[in-house]
Structures are given as C-alpha cells and as structure tokens.
Amino acid sequence: xxxxxxxxxxxxxxxxxxxxxxxxxxxxxxxxxxxxxxxxxxxxxxxxxxxxxxxxxxxxxxxxxxxxxx
Numbered sequence: 001x002x003x004x005x006x007x008x009x010x011x012x013x014x015x016x017x018x019x020x021x022x023x024x025x026x027x028x029x030x031x032x033x034x035x036x037x038x039x040x041x042x043x044x045x046x047x048x049x050x051x052x053x054x055x056x057x058x059x060x061x062x063x064x065x066x067x068x069x070x
Contacts (some may be wrong), residue, residue: 005013
C-alpha cells in the first residue's frame with residue numbers, strides 16, 4: 001500500500017536511529033592511530049634492516065681485505 005512503511009524500511013530506520021556515530025568516529029580515530037604506530041614501527045624495522053645491511057657490507061669488506069693479505 002502506498003504511503004505505508006514496509007517492515008524492511010522500518011528495520012533500516014531503526015538501525016539508522018540506533019547507530020552511535022560518535023562511537024564509530026572514535027573507533028576510526030583509534031584505528032588511524034594504531035596504523036600510524038604500525039607505520040612508525042615498520043619504518044624503525046626498515047631502518048634497523050638498513051643498518052644491519054650496512055654492517056654486513058662493512059664486515060664483508062673487512063673479510064675481503066683480510067683474505068687478500070693471506
């Protein structure tokens with residue numbers, strides 16, 4: 001019947017009215033903060049990997065220099 005709200009529409013309206021937008025906004029902010037912390041951690045890991053590679057290169061150069069003297 002035109003003019004009446006179907007059960008499906010009524011359920012959608014109730015869901016919309018019952019939704020806590022502020023809580024969702026806070027959850028999204030928290031997720032962004034967590035992702036930012038992970039990116040920072042990934043950057044630190046990358047930096048440590050870079051340092052590790054540099055140390056290995058230096059060690060390899062020292063071994064090559066030492067091996068050539070023998």
